[in-house]
Amino acid sequence: MQETLFLTDKLKTILPKIKEFLVNEIYPLETSEHLTGKFSKVAKILDQKRELVRAAGLWGLQHTEEEGGLGLTLCEFGQVSELLATTPFGHYTFHCQAPDIGNMELIGKYASQEIKDRFLHPLIEGKIRSCFAMTEPEFAGSNPVNLGTTAVRDGDHYIVNGHKWFTSSADGAAFAVVMAVTNPDAAPHKRSSQIIVPTDTPGFKLVRNISIMGEPSDHWSSHAEVTFENCRVPVTNLIAAEGMGFMLAQERLGPGRIHHCMRWIGTSERAFDLMCKRAASRDMGDGTFLGEKQIVQFWIAESRAEIDAARLMVLRTADNIDKFGAAAVRNQISEIKFFCAKIMLDVIDRAIQVHGALGITDDTLLSFWYRHERAARIYDGADEVHKSALARSILAGYGLETKRR
Numbered sequence: 001m002q003e004t005l006f007l008t009d010k011l012k013t014i015l016p017k018i019k020e021f022l023v024n025e026i027y028p029l030e031t032s033e034h035l036t037g038k039f040s041k042v043a044k045i046l047d048q049k050r051e052l053v054r055a056a057g058l059w060g061l062q063h064t065e066e067e068g069g070l071g072l073t074l075c076e077f078g079q080v081s082e083l084l085a086t087t088p089f090g091h092y093t094f095h096c097q098a099p100d101i102g103n104m105e106l107i108g109k110y111a112s113q114e115i116k117d118r119f120l121h122p123l124i125e126g127k128i129r130s131c132f133a134m135t136e137p138e139f140a141g142s143n144p145v146n147l148g149t150t151a152v153r154d155g156d157h158y159i160v161n162g163h164k165w166f167t168s169s170a171d172g173a174a175f176a177v178v179m180a181v182t183n184p185d186a187a188p189h190k191r192s193s194q195i196i197v198p199t200d201t202p203g204f205k206l207v208r209n210i211s212i213m214g215e216p217s218d219h220w221s222s223h224a225e226v227t228f229e230n231c232r233v234p235v236t237n238l239i240a241a242e243g244m245g246f247m248l249a250q251e252r253l254g255p256g257r258i259h260h261c262m263r264w265i266g267t268s269e270r271a272f273d274l275m276c277k278r279a280a281s282r283d284m285g286d287g288t289f290l291g292e293k294q295i296v297q298f299w300i301a302e303s304r305a306e307i308d309a310a311r312l313m314v315l316r317t318a319d320n321i322d323k324f325g326a327a328a329v330r331n332q333i334s335e336i337k338f339f340c341a342k343i344m345l346d347v348i349d350r351a352i353q354v355h356g357a358l359g360i361t362d363d364t365l366l367s368f369w370y371r372h373e374r375a376a377r378i379y380d381g382a383d384e385v386h387k388s389a390l391a392r393s394i395l396a397g398y399g400l401e402t403k404r405r
């Protein structure tokens with residue numbers, strides 16, 4: 001049953017259209033060949049589907065009305081995102097995929113008109129892709145105040161040097177938003193800035209697409225190791241101001257976590273649906289169906305309750321961000337990040353178990369998600385970071401002031 005608590009008139013109009021499109025155009029592409037091969041292969045088909053999305057008036061729904069979108073609130077977009085995530089190809093086809101969506105939000109809000117004209121508009125139109133390069137192999141990404149990448153001012157330019165990894169979607173991206181130290185003597189949170197480095201800048205190198213759980217992939221669905229060697233970019237490529245890199249990274253993560261969490265709920269729903277279909281149809285050969293086993297019933301009941309709880313938690317948080325801003329609901333953002341990642345991985349795991357051997361083949365979506373979604377407990381703040389932050393904030397209310405450790 002669809003959640004009606006946060007359903008608006010706009011959503012009542014567009015959600016059925018999106019659902020119909022996914023069922024007719026995208027679900028049929030979820031074949032073993034497309035789920036295991038290089039993404040560039042299926043991207044050719046998805047790029048044709050993107051034209052259909054445009055023609056249906058469903059392109060870039062998350063944008064403001066001036067930018068050609070529907071001006072959805074975060075809470076509304078979250079519900080679109082849930083639906084799109086019922087398939088691994090949904091977000092890309094509707095052009096609201098990470099990391100582009102985060103870069104679009106950030107550049108749209110903080111960059112100069114010149115940068116918007118050069119980078120944002122082609123990105124919104126889907127003519128180019130982008131990536132976000134913050135994490136470095138040599139430093140703990142959980143504490144991104146420590147970075148080795150530098151951007152040193154030289155007249156009207158910055159010279160960028162550094163080594164990044166897990167730069168998602170760098171393969172084929174037109175530019176990277178790079179987090180680099182510009183003010184090494186400033187306080188830790190004020191040392192870095194975010195600067196746009198086009199990937200055709202001399203000195204930019206994509207070292208490799210990192211192989212993840214047996215899959216290097218490519219194109220949008222890749223995570224790259226990249227280096228910057230004396231990359232010279234104009235100072236006008238700076239986003240906002242020097243020293244604001246950390247603040248911008250935090251700003252990006254507020255709405256970004258709603259996007260991730262609602263995506264995980266959509267994925268959980270589809271895995272749940274597969275689990276129930278299998279439980280209801282698997283004949284155990286003894287006159288019973290798998291769904292008659294009590295343990296399977298427990299998994300189904302627990303999964304249903306967890307997904308429903310997670311959805312309400314995330315929509316409440318999104319609604320609060322819309323009303324009060326992300327800073328005001330930092331605790332709720334931490335809560336949903338680790339809670340939703342866990343429930344999604346539990347639901348996927350149970351669904352695999354219910355499918356038996358079939359569950360680990362590439363004949364269902366489940367093994368794809370098992371490989372791809374394990375990372376949910378690591379990126380955008382590992383579970384432990386969010387749990388500690390939440391507990392410290394709660395304990396502060398009891399008079400215990402603790403330090404981040």
Ligand SMILES: Cc1cc2nc3c(=O)[nH]c(=O)nc-3n(C[C@H](O)[C@H](O)[C@H](O)COP(=O)(O)OP(=O)(O)OC[C@H]3O[C@@H](n4cnc5c(N)ncnc54)[C@H](O)[C@@H]3O)c2cc1C
Pocket residue numbers: 099132133134135139140141142143165166167168169223375378379380381382383384385388405
């Ligand atoms: C699929 C994927 C995509 C990514 N995409 C991008 C991207 O596009 N751009 C980008 O810049 N980065 C990206 N990242 C990197 C991601 O942001 C980092 O992996 C993350 O911040 C954790 O940093 P780390 O890997 O260096 O782990 P570390 O910081 O070394 O932490 C390792 C582990 O230590 C534990 N830990 C950390 N801090 C604490 C604490 N305070 N208390 C208790 N335990 C703790 C956690 O269990 C954590 O998993 C991506 C990562 C993945 C897996």
